[in-house]
Structures are given as structure tokens and as C-alpha cells.
Amino acid sequence: MRSRIKTVVADINLTAAQAYVEALNEKHSGSAASGASTQVITSAVQVDITRWDSxxxxxxxxxxxxxxxxDYVFAIAGIGERAWLPKLGDLALQSNGNFVKPDLSVIDANLVGTLHTVSLAVxxxxxxxxxxxxxxxxxAVAASVCGFYCVPSLPVYTAAKHGVIGFVRSYGKLLAGHGIALNAVCPLIVRTAISREEFYEDVEARGLVVPMEKVVAAFRECMSGSTVGGECLEVGPKTDPFDVRGVAGYLDLESEESCNLLNVRAMSYHV
Structure with missing residues (x-):
């Protein structure tokens, strides 16, 4: 870590964040010149990304x-898929006409929470x-390849990540003209706490686990590389270390002209 850089680690688990921060500060102090006073370069704060006031x-x-x-904001917090409705077989057995409110906490954390973080940064x-x-x-925000591809058993997570990618690709291009770079890192399967260990063991046996070093390299590119804004970096087990994914092309000239007109019409909301 560069000595000039100060960082803040924000997490819902403040105890874990503080332990991580203490380790970073100790490591920095140990690498400082002999006789130098201890310098706190990292701090921890608690945050619930689903709550604006937090x-x-x-x-x-x-x-x-x-x-x-x-100078830099990395919005990487999120949660995995949850049962947003009772199982389809269970719903078929219901005959009383009652309706269950869907669980949209994945949208609240992964999409709305990310937009709140970006809004504060902007x-x-x-x-x-x-x-x-x-x-x-x-x-730089954490998206996912689920924002590119179809994963039928992860409908709400996939919807959230599609939303993040759509937001970054559009708003990122607008912000680029105002001195702010907004980009997304979109990894395949990375070993984190989002899934169980037995799942990762199976993925690793298939050679599909993405090394964390590649994910870090993608975020480093967003931090100081050539990405201007609105880019989505896919990170997979065989990418070197990532690939910038382009947007879909227009179907025809009418599609392109219509999108250009929509862009002009709505620009007054932002500038």
C-alpha cells in the first residue's frame, strides 16, 4: 500500500472490518522507516448498504x-440469491387465494445499495x-457475469446485476465528460462467503475458480488504468487478467437514431 494513500473499510460487520484495518495499519507501520511514528492510514466504519441513512x-x-x-470509491458489498417466492410446487398446492410478498432484499442490496453508494460518490x-x-x-462497482448471461435459478440476482451493468454503461459514459470514471468489474465464480465451501470445492475441481489476483487487477485498472468510464470488465479463470466487454450493437439505424433522441431528451435531468 502506498504510504500517501489513506483508506476506509466499510462493512456491516464492524468487528471484522476493525480487525482487518488493524492488520493493515500494523503492516504499514512495520514497513515504515526505522524510528518513524505509527501512522494510521486505514479506518473502519459500519454500514448497512440497504439503508440510505447508514x-x-x-x-x-x-x-x-x-x-x-x-478520490476512489469501490462499491463491492452484496448478497447472493435468496428465495424470492415460495417454491413453485408449494405455490401450486395453495388454494386459499392468499398472496405472498416477494423478498426483494437482493435488489435492495445489490442494485439499490450500489446506486446509493455511487450517488454519494458522485x-x-x-x-x-x-x-x-x-x-x-x-x-468501481462489483457486478457479475450474471449481468451478461442467463442464469435461470438466480432470477433476482441476475436482474440486479443486469441493472448494475446497464447503469454503469449508461451513466458511466455521461460522467466521463465531467471528470468522474465509473466502471464495473464482472467476475465469474470467486471464492467468497457468498456460497458454501462444498460448492467452491466442486468449482475448483473443474478449474473454474477465478483467482482473486485477477479481480484485484481489474479493480486496479479501474483505479489507475486506461478505463475512462462506462466499461464492464469480465474476469474469468482464463482471462488475462480481464476482458472489456462491449455493448450490444444496434439492430438497425432506426434503433440507433431512437436511442440518440432519447439521450438528448433526458439529458436535462443530469446536466
Whole structure:
């Protein structure tokens, strides 16, 4: 970690975040010059990404620790698929006419929570002066290849990640003209706490686990590489270390012209 960089780790599990932060600070102090005083370069805050007020509180605490400026924001928190409705077979057995409210917590965390994080970052970065490269700040979000492909048993997770990718590809292009880079990292299967260990053992036996180093390389590209904005970086077990996924082409000239007109019509909402 560069000595000039200060970071904030935000997580719903504050105890785990604090333990991680303490380890980072100790590592930094150990690598500092002999006789140098201990320097706290990392702090931890608690956040529930599904709650706007919690995100605001965490962001304000981060601003205070970072001296009033935030150059990079990485929105990587999320949850896996959950049963959004009772199983289809169970629904078929119901005859009383009652209806169950769907569980949309995956949308709340993975899509709405991500948009809230980006909105806070954009508001702060617009207040900041651009750097030598004309950037006011860079934002990278965690999406997924489920935002590109069809996974029938992950309908709500897939919908959320499609939403994230659509948001990044559109709003990222708009922000690029205002000194803010917004991009997404879209990995295949990475060993995290989102699934059970036996699942990862099967995936690893098939040679399909994505090394974390590749995911880090993709985020590093979003942090200081050539990505300007609106790009989605797919990370797989055989990518080297990632591939930038292009958007779908227009069906015909009418599709292109219609989208251009829609873009012009709605621009007043943003600038």
C-alpha cells in the first residue's frame, strides 16, 4: 500500500472490518522507516448498504478521516440469491387465494445499495477540483457475469446485476465528460462467503475458480488504468487478467437514431 494513500473499510460487520484495518495499519507501520511514528492510514466504519441513512453516516465518517476528499470509491458489498417466492410446487398446492410478498432484499442490496453508494460518490466528487489527469474521482462497482448471461435459478440476482451493468454503461459514459470514471468489474465464480465451501470445492475441481489476483487487477485498472468510464470488465479463470466487454450493437439505424433522441431528451435531468 502506498504510504500517501489513506483508506476506509466499510462493512456491516464492524468487528471484522476493525480487525482487518488493524492488520493493515500494523503492516504499514512495520514497513515504515526505522524510528518513524505509527501512522494510521486505514479506518473502519459500519454500514448497512440497504439503508440510505447508514450509507450517508458511513460516507460522512469517511470524509472526516480522509480530510474532506475522496478520490476512489469501490462499491463491492452484496448478497447472493435468496428465495424470492415460495417454491413453485408449494405455490401450486395453495388454494386459499392468499398472496405472498416477494423478498426483494437482493435488489435492495445489490442494485439499490450500489446506486446509493455511487450517488454519494458522485455528489462528493463533483465538489472536488480535477487532478492533473482531469479526473475528480474514480468509482468501481462489483457486478457479475450474471449481468451478461442467463442464469435461470438466480432470477433476482441476475436482474440486479443486469441493472448494475446497464447503469454503469449508461451513466458511466455521461460522467466521463465531467471528470468522474465509473466502471464495473464482472467476475465469474470467486471464492467468497457468498456460497458454501462444498460448492467452491466442486468449482475448483473443474478449474473454474477465478483467482482473486485477477479481480484485484481489474479493480486496479479501474483505479489507475486506461478505463475512462462506462466499461464492464469480465474476469474469468482464463482471462488475462480481464476482458472489456462491449455493448450490444444496434439492430438497425432506426434503433440507433431512437436511442440518440432519447439521450438528448433526458439529458436535462443530469446536466
Amino acid at each position: 450509507q450517508v453516516k458511513a460516507f460522512e465518517a469517511s470524509l472526516a478521516f480522509l480530510g474532506g476528499q475522496i 455528489q462528493q466528487m463533483q465538489r472536488q477540483e480535477p487532478d492533473a489527469g482531469a479526473f475528480r474521482g474514480r468509482i
